[in-house]
Amino acid sequence: MNWFSLITATSFMPVPATKESGDVDNLYIFLLVSGLISFIILIGGMVIFIFKYRRKTEDQKSAYITHNTLAEFLWSFIPFVIMMVIFAWGWSVFHDLRRVGEKGDVEVHVTARQWAWTFKYANDIEINSPTDKKLLDDPDSTLLKPEIVVVPVGKTIRFILTSDDVLHSFYVPAFRNKMDAVPGRRTTFTFTPIEKGDFTVFCTEYCGTKHSNMMATIRVVDGEQFAAWQAEKIAANAGANNKGPAERGEALFKGSLGCSGCHSIDGSRIVGPSFKGLYGNKRDFADGSSVTADDAYIKQSILVPTAKIVAGFPPAMSSFQGRIKEDEIKDIIEFIKTLK
Amino acid sequence: MAHEQHNYLNHQKGIWSWLTTLDHKRIGIMYFVAIMSFFFLGGVFALLVRAELFTPGKTLFSADVYNRMMTYHGAIMVFMVIVPGIPAIFGNFVLPIMIGAKDVAFPRLNLMSWYMLMIGAAITGSTLFLENVDTGWTFYTPYSSIKTGLGVIPMVLGVFIIGFSSILTGLNFIVTTHKLRAPGMTMNRIPLMVWALYSTAILQVLATPVLAITLLLLIAEKTLGVGIFDPQLGGDPVLFQHFFWFYSHPAVYIMILPAMGVISELVATYSRKVIFGYTAIAYSSLAIAGVSFLVWGHHMFVSGQSEFAGVLFSFITMLVGVPTAIKLFNWIATMYKGSIRLDAPMLFAIGFMFLFTIGGLTGVYLASTGMDIHFHDTYFVVAHFHYVMVGGTLMALMGALIYWFPKVTGKIYSDLVGRISWVFIFTGFNVTFFPQFILGNMGMPRRYYDYLPTFTELNQMSTFGSWLIGTGFLVGLYGVIYALLKGKEAGNNPFGGKTLEWTTASPPPHENFESTPVLTGGPYEYR
Numbered sequence: 022m023n024w025f026s027l028i029t030a031t032s033f034m035p036v037p038a039t040k041e042s043g044d045v046d047n048l049y050i051f052l053l054v055s056g057l058i059s060f061i062i063l064i065g066g067m068v069i070f071i072f073k074y075r076r077k078t079e080d081q082k083s084a085y086i087t088h089n090t091l092a093e094f095l096w097s098f099i100p101f102v103i104m105m106v107i108f109a110w111g112w113s114v115f116h117d118l119r120r121v122g123e124k125g126d127v128e129v130h131v132t133a134r135q136w137a138w139t140f141k142y143a144n145d146i147e148i149n150s151p152t153d154k155k156l157l158d159d160p161d162s163t164l165l166k167p168e169i170v171v172v173p174v175g176k177t178i179r180f181i182l183t184s185d186d187v188l189h190s191f192y193v194p195a196f197r198n199k200m201d202a203v204p205g206r207r208t209t210f211t212f213t214p215i216e217k218g219d220f221t222v223f224c225t226e227y228c229g230t231k232h233s234n235m236m237a238t239i240r241v242v243d244g245e246q247f248a249a250w251q252a253e254k255i256a257a258n259a260g261a262n263n264k265g266p267a268e269r270g271e272a273l274f275k276g277s278l279g280c281s282g283c284h285s286i287d288g289s290r291i292v293g294p295s296f297k298g299l300y301g302n303k304r305d306f307a308d309g310s311s312v313t314a315d316d317a318y319i320k321q322s323i324l325v326p327t328a329k330i331v332a333g334f335p336p337a338m339s340s341f342q343g344r345i346k347e348d349e350i351k352d353i354i355e356f357i358k359t360l361k
Numbered sequence: 362m363a364h365e366q367h368n369y370l371n372h373q374k375g376i377w378s379w380l381t382t383l384d385h386k387r388i389g390i391m392y393f394v395a396i397m398s399f400f401f402l403g404g405v406f407a408l409l410v411r412a413e414l415f416t417p418g419k420t421l422f423s424a425d426v427y428n429r430m431m432t433y434h435g436a437i438m439v440f441m442v443i444v445p446g447i448p449a450i451f452g453n454f455v456l457p458i459m460i461g462a463k464d465v466a467f468p469r470l471n472l473m474s475w476y477m478l479m480i481g482a483a484i485t486g487s488t489l490f491l492e493n494v495d496t497g498w499t500f501y502t503p504y505s506s507i508k509t510g511l512g513v514i515p516m517v518l519g520v521f522i523i524g525f526s527s528i529l530t531g532l533n534f535i536v537t538t539h540k541l542r543a544p545g546m547t548m549n550r551i552p553l554m555v556w557a558l559y560s561t562a563i564l565q566v567l568a569t570p571v572l573a574i575t576l577l578l579l580i581a582e583k584t585l586g587v588g589i590f591d592p593q594l595g596g597d598p599v600l601f602q603h604f605f606w607f608y609s610h611p612a613v614y615i616m617i618l619p620a621m622g623v624i625s626e627l628v629a630t631y632s633r634k635v636i637f638g639y640t641a642i643a644y645s646s647l648a649i650a651g652v653s654f655l656v657w658g659h660h661m662f663v664s665g666q667s668e669f670a671g672v673l674f675s676f677i678t679m680l681v682g683v684p685t686a687i688k689l690f691n692w693i694a695t696m697y698k699g700s701i702r703l704d705a706p707m708l709f710a711i712g713f714m715f716l717f718t719i720g721g722l723t724g725v726y727l728a729s730t731g732m733d734i735h736f737h738d739t740y741f742v743v744a745h746f747h748y749v750m751v752g753g754t755l756m757a758l759m760g761a762l763i764y765w766f767p768k769v770t771g772k773i774y775s776d777l778v779g780r781i782s783w784v785f786i787f788t789g790f791n792v793t794f795f796p797q798f799i800l801g802n803m804g805m806p807r808r809y810y811d812y813l814p815t816f817t818e819l820n821q822m823s824t825f826g827s828w829l830i831g832t833g834f835l836v837g838l839y840g841v842i843y844a845l846l847k848g849k850e851a852g853n854n855p856f857g858g859k860t861l862e863w864t865t866a867s868p869p870p871h872e873n874f875e876s877t878p879v880l881t882g883g884p885y886e887y888r
Contacts, residue, residue: 033802034735048732056722063689063718067711070696071703076633083634084698085888092694093638093687100686104679107729112672114731119668135508161418163811187504188598190663190738194804197735199663203599204503205592208665221813225738225806227497229508230424233809335510339593 035195038216038241044114045197051110055103118198120211125179127172131210133182133189133202136231137279138222140170140180146254149276150222150237167221167236173247174217180210185279186339190226193239201226214241230292231282270356273349280353283338286360293338294331300358305332319354368771372871383468386869388475389454390769395479396450397838399441404831406434411793411827414820417812424810428495431808435498440520441482443754444612447619448565449478449530451761452558454769456534458862458869459552461543461878466536470529477526485519488512497808499609502590502601506582514583517576524569524576527615531565534558543861545880552860552884553629553642557622560646564611564618564653572608575601599664606657614653616750617717618646620757621688624710627760628692629885630858631707632699636885638691645684652681662733671730678728685721689714704856705779709760712787716752720745723798741801744794752790759786759837766841767855771868772848778840785833793826860884 037043074083130141140148150168157164172178182191184202191210192199200210224235242250264272274280283292304318305311307330312318321328323345326338369386379387413420413427422430457465465471488494492512496505505513538559542551551559579601581587588594590601629636636642658666658674692714701707723745727733736742759782766774796819805816812820854863861884865874 033799035804045731045735048729049726049735052726052729052732056725059722060718063693064715067693067696067714070693070699071701071711074632074696074699074701076700076702081633081700083632083700083887085635086637086694086698087635088638088641089694093641093690096690097683097687101683104682104725107725108676108679111675111729111731111733115662115671115675115734116668118731118734121668157418157814159418161416161420163418163424164813187508188501192738192804192806194735199734199737201664203665205598206665221804223804223806227428227501227504227808229495229504230428232428233424233806233811337508339507 034197035220036216036218037197038195038214038218038220039198040213040215041114041117042195042197044117048107048110048114052107055107059100118211121209123177123179123211125211126176127178129170129172129178129180131180131182131191131202132185132277133191133224133228133235134185134279134282135187135229136224136235136282138191138235138237139277139279140237142251144251144255145258146251147258147277148237149279151234153275153281156234156236163231164234164236167238169219169238169240170222171240171242171247171250172214173244174214174241175244177211177213182208182210185344187228188226189224189228189235192223192225193220194223195220199225217241217243266352266355267359268356269349270352270354273353274356278341278345278349278353292335294334296357297360299360300354304329306330307332307334316354319357320350323350323353366866367870368866368868369871370770370868381472383464383472384871385453385457385465385468385471386769386873388471389450389452391475392445392449392453392478395475395482396442396446399437399482400834403434403437403442404834406430406437408827408831410434411824413810414812415824416821417814417817419811425495427810428497428808429493432494432497433489436485436494436516436520438751439498439612439616440485440523441478443616443750444527445478445523445530446616446754446758447623447761448534448558448561448615449474450758451554451623451765452530452534452561452619455765455862456555456558457537457541458768458865458873459555459860460538460541460546461861461874461880462537462541463872463874465533466540467533471533474526474529474533477522477529481519481522481524481526483519484515484522488516488519491515499605500576500579500601501605502579502582502596502598503592506579506591507593511583514580517579521573521576524573527565528569528573531562531569534562535566538562543878543880549640549643550880550883553625553636553639553646554619554622554860556643556646557618557625560650561615561618563647564615564650568608568611568615568654571604572612575604575608578604599661599666602661602664603657606660607654610657610660611650611653613746613750614649616754618649620713620754621646623757623761623764624692624713626858626860627706627710627764628695629887630764630856631704631710632696632701633857633887634695634699634885635883635887636691637694637697638687639883639885641687642691645687648684649681652677652684656681659728659733662730663737675728675730675733679725682721682725682728689718689721704763705774705776705783706760706764706856708780708783708787709756709763712783713753713756713760715787716748716756716790720748720750720752724749735804736801738807739801740797740805740807743807744797744801747794747797748790752794756786759783762837762841764856765862766844767851768862768867768869770845770848771851772844773851773855774840774844774848778836778843782833782836782840785829785836787833789826789829789831789833791826792829793823796820796822796826859886 132139138150151165154166156166182202184204189202196212220239222237285295288295288297323341330336492510494512494516578589588596590596656678659678662671763774763779851867
């Protein structure tokens with residue numbers, strides 16, 4: 022497809038980084054060229070007629086042409102044929118992008134939630150993205166630094182997507198691929214990277230306040246680097262298991278449970294109330310009652326968040342029942358105790 | 362004229378005579394005032410949304426406020442402006458006159474439709490003051506049903522009532538077209554505007570009830586906890602998308618078919634030429650209406666629906682392209698060997714064809730499954746549907762306004778003001794929305810409050826363009842006020858139109874015609 026390279030049609034697209042993305046770009050170039058030609062025929066014709074048949078005198082007559090069967094057949098049939106080509110081509114590309122049921126060389130379970138992604142590898146390596154650090158120095162920026170997810174080049178990678186709460190959509194522009202993460206369902210996002218480098222993941226299904234900062238970075242490396250990265254992560258995990266309950270609680274807070282998406286630990290207001298100075302202090306509720314925050318109250322808030330709504334906040338949290346273990350609740354409470 | 366003419370405007374006097382009127386012409390004007398007020402509000406939200414996006418990060422508002430403005434911009438523009446727009450305003454005014462009828466078939470139902478739009482809009486609008494909604498105009502579950510506030514309930518209740526307004530108007534137009542045509546006006550002699558409104562009416566009657574039921578189910582889930590869409594209650598969130606787009610895709614054609622009707626009238630009149638391929642244009646409207654029911658799944662290529670469903674919907678969607686292309690070719694063929702005058706309405710018609718061609722061609726990209734995966738839910742889609750719906754519908758609305766203004770008011774709309782307005786709106790649309798195609802190529806998702814710095818320049822261009830559009834519509838509004846106060850007397854047929862509305866007085870008498878017209882030929886006999 023060398024003659025296509027004469028046109029820098031895809032110059033605004035990110036570098037195609039997977040085996041499939043080059044095919045998408047070829048289709049794109051065909052669409053662009055055929056669309057441009059159609060546009061020139063239609064609008065060019067229109068502009069020529071405007072000037073050529075402009076009314077020069079007030080009594081100027083027009084021709085009386087009601088129809089022309091051959092012309093009408095042609096301009097119905099030719100677009101039909103072109104559209105069938107585009108349909109079939111699109112289908113073939115789509116089939117390669119979807120690869121339903123195909124197992125990957127590397128399989129990662131990806132869970133979306135407001136407003137973060139959790140990537141869980143088969144060997145329990147877990148990455149949560151974005152981090153809680155700002156992406157840019159700009160004080161107005163609301164974007165958080167994406168965490169890095171590593172995959173090997175040249176292998177088939179399958180991400181198995183689901184969502185804990187609402188619809189999200191997993192989109193990597195450089196891969197030309199996208200798939201919704203649907204609560205209660207599993208969908209897959211399969212790709213074969215051919216370029217090494219860092220590629221940004223966006224969320225493209227509107228999911229609430231922080232929809233736009235739900236990013237991650239997929240880093241494509243060669244096989245040895247991938248193995249080294251995995252070994253390093255496993256070692257770090259082993260270290261984390263030796264930590265005390267408060268540290269484990271902190272990891273859960275920032276990590277897979279995603280509490281930090283809605284609750285701050287420095288007193289600032291995000292979506293829900295801050296955890297700073299929570300333990301042992303009085304909480305006022307929307308119904309006028311109040312209670313001193315203790316173990317029982319915190320546990321209830323995690324499992325049945327709508328039981329007591331803190332005054333001034335929406336009842337936005339969904340239950341963690343079934344998603345959190347008894348030990349983990351204890352760790353979280355230990356962590357909250359440290360937030361004086 | 363020394364002796365003032367008796368017409369529908371001075372037939373009765375006082376505000377009460379307007380609020381209880383059964384005259385389709387007065388109801389058309391009431392729709393105009395109401396819908397233009399909504400348009401102003403939706404436009405202000407659009408300008409605020411674009412202003413926020415002028416720089417990355419927080420520019421003016423917090424993310425929550427942005428999400429709400431984005432929601433209201435979409436909901437107001439879709440449900441209260443573009444869907445009712447041309448059929449309710451111009452359809453009401455010209456449809457009965459164009460077929461030689463005294464009024465619509467059910468004048469009381471017509472008035473009721475207006476009140477339902479008002480009540481629905483009031484309920485939806487009340488959420489602006491009670492509890493803002495931040496779901497986006499599509500109300501996707503489970504975000505709308507479990508994760509956001511209770512404002513969603515009055516919001517969709519309002520939309521539900523507005524939907525009934527739409528159904529009743531459609532019903533009225535279908536019966537009117539079938540039963541009240543003047544002697545000699547066969548279905549193959551009705552003006553193309555009427556064909557377009559008739560096809561639209563079929564869509565309104567058949568598709569809107571699905572939206573109504575869907576919204577009721579959403580309310581049931583939110584208030585009673587019935588598990589329909591929420592997976593935590595055993596529901597299916599994707600089911601909502603199926604229901605929603607089963608209405609909302611045909612709704613796209615509810616928005617665009619009337620605009621196409623307007624363009625057919627404008628091109629014939631300002632080319633002073635018999636329309637090319639009358640039958641093809643008329644029946645392509647019906648074809649578009651029919652096929653549009655079977656394409657909703659192209660909004661869901663990445664929703665997790667099966668690959669087979671995606672491919673099937675892609676195929677049927679491609680078929681819609683054919684009747685659409687036929688219309689464009691026919692309009693251009695009408696201009697061939699015509700006697701063309703570039704008055705402001707014709708400029709708007711040409712602007713329509715320009716923008717709609719870009720919108721239509723980029724629609725083919727999105728209909729093609731393999732390509733759509735990349736562009737789905739990015740700014741490419743935002744650009745595409747604004748080119749089609751806003752560029753298309755609003756261009757036609759402005760063209761229709763200036764074209765029929767003399768018939769409605771008896772005054773001529775200043776052509777110069779119309780042209781200035783056109784320059785601003787047409788340039789503004791392209792400056793606003795063309796960069797969004799490129800943003801989509803680069804991968805910027807839609808409904809983003811904040812974005813990466815690489816997207817900055819194109820967003821700034823887009824925001825700048827939005828100011829041009831805003832200016833253009835303000836100029837258009839000035840033109841209306843100026844024409845009402847100081848416009849020249851129009852006469853019955855200032856532009857040399859051939860359809861029936863140009864044979865009666867401007868403004869028309871209370872019952873449209875002094876004596877019932879009798880037809881002996883087609884609508885565009887320029888010989």
